[in-house]
Each structure stands twice: as C-alpha cells, then as structure tokens.
Amino acid sequence: MTVELFIPCFIDQLYPQTAFNTIKILEKAGCKVVYNAEQTCCGQPAYNAGFWEEAKVVGGKFLNDFSETNYIVSPSASCTGMVKNSFNDLFTNTVVHNKCRAIQSNIHELSDFLVNIIKKDYFGAELEGRAVYHDSCSGLRECNIKAEPRQLLSKVHGLELVEMKDTDVCCGFGGTFAVKFDGISSAMAEQKINNALEMGADYIISTDSSCLINLQAYIDQHNIKIRTMHIADVLTNGWGNV
Secondary structure, three states: OEEEEOOOHHHHHHOHHHHHHHHHHHHHOOOEEEOOOOOOOOOHHHHHOOOHHHHHHHHHHHHHHOOOOOEEEEOOHHHHHHHHHHHHHHHOOOOOHHHHHHHHHHEEEHHHHHHHHOOOOOOOOEEEEEEEEOOOHHHHHHOOOOHHHHHHHOOOEEEEEEOOOOOOOOOOOOOOHHHHOHHHHHHHHHHHHHHHHHOOOOEEEEOOHHHHHHHHHHHHHOOOOOEEEEHHHHHOOOHHHO
C-alpha cells in the first residue's frame, strides 16, 4: 500500500522527529511512504482567524500537493480535521469540489489509519511509566477518534495507561486562542496538568503536537515533573531494544 505523508507545518518546524517516527511506524506496518516536499500548510491558521480567502489559497495548494487515489496519513488530528471538515466551507461547489471530496475521504489521522484501515495495533514499543491520554478537541470531535489511540497505547510494553478526569476537555491551545486569551489558556492547561498529576502520571500523550506544545510550555514554566509525548514518538520508543 502506498501512503502519502502529510506533515503539518508546526511539526515540520518544531517536532521533526515526530514526522520521522511517523514514517518508521508506517513502514513497519508494511506501507510504502511517499512524501511530497512541496507541501506546506492546510490553511487552518488563516481559516480559524477568519481569513477564508487566504485559507482558500493555501488549501488549494494542499489539494494540488496530494493525489486523489492514495491514502493520506498525518500525525495530527487537528490538521486532518481541517481537511475533512472545514474544507467544505472553502471548496463546496467550486471547480475543485470533486477533488476535494476524494481527498477528504482518503485522509486519516495516524492512529485512525493504523487501527481502522490496516488493522494493526502492535509495534513492539517500550516505555516504562504511567501515562494519561489527552483527547484533543479535533481528534475527538472532528475525527471521531477515542478508542484508537488507547488501543495502540495498551500494547506498549511497560506503559500503564490510566484515565484522568475531564480527559475530553480542551487543553487551552485552540490556535490563536492561546495568544488572544493567554490567561484563560494558561488556566486550562494548568487544570489539564493537575488532572494528570492526580493520577500519578509520568506522561501526557496525545495525537496532537499543538496541544502538547501548550501543555509542555506550562510544564516548563513551572518546573513540573511530567512529560508530554506524541503518540508517534511513543509507538517507536524502545525499538533499539526489540
């Protein structure tokens, strides 16, 4: 199976190892991974800020950067959700309507693809400690992902996965929300981290680096002994020992 890899701009710039780990997982699952180096952004920042015409330009480039025939996989429920749902606002009844619909049906967040499309959930990963999983707003509400990441994490050797209170409540990031309403955002991050600490967690794991960057910033600022990890980084952890 050939898979086209979509790496969101913030992962490309801030978490490149997560991108490489996504490739490792897909290849271990038996996929041929294709990466178009011309890809940039899905247009979500402009779209969320209300600049729909600008988002349409960026989104139009996205549609040109990917094919209509292959599965498209991304380590981001947020950007996947943007394409699957918000592209309707930008491209319905336009000249690229049909191409948009084809790509929307082909794009999947990583955990969704692994569990529901290729039916694989064990990758020989190892991570010692206790973890909580944070349901990102986009993962849960736009991509309908809940059981899939938990299924994958349950197969990681040495990892104890526990449920924290209000796991489905927003972390406070919300893109420009964290900039415009930094006090509210910080309070929401604090609540999320306190809920994880109540469970004695060593790690907060999610499908979205955008959530994790917000949480990790609060953790670093207050010197809290807990660590955030993207699920792609967890699923490739300890492979040198396998």
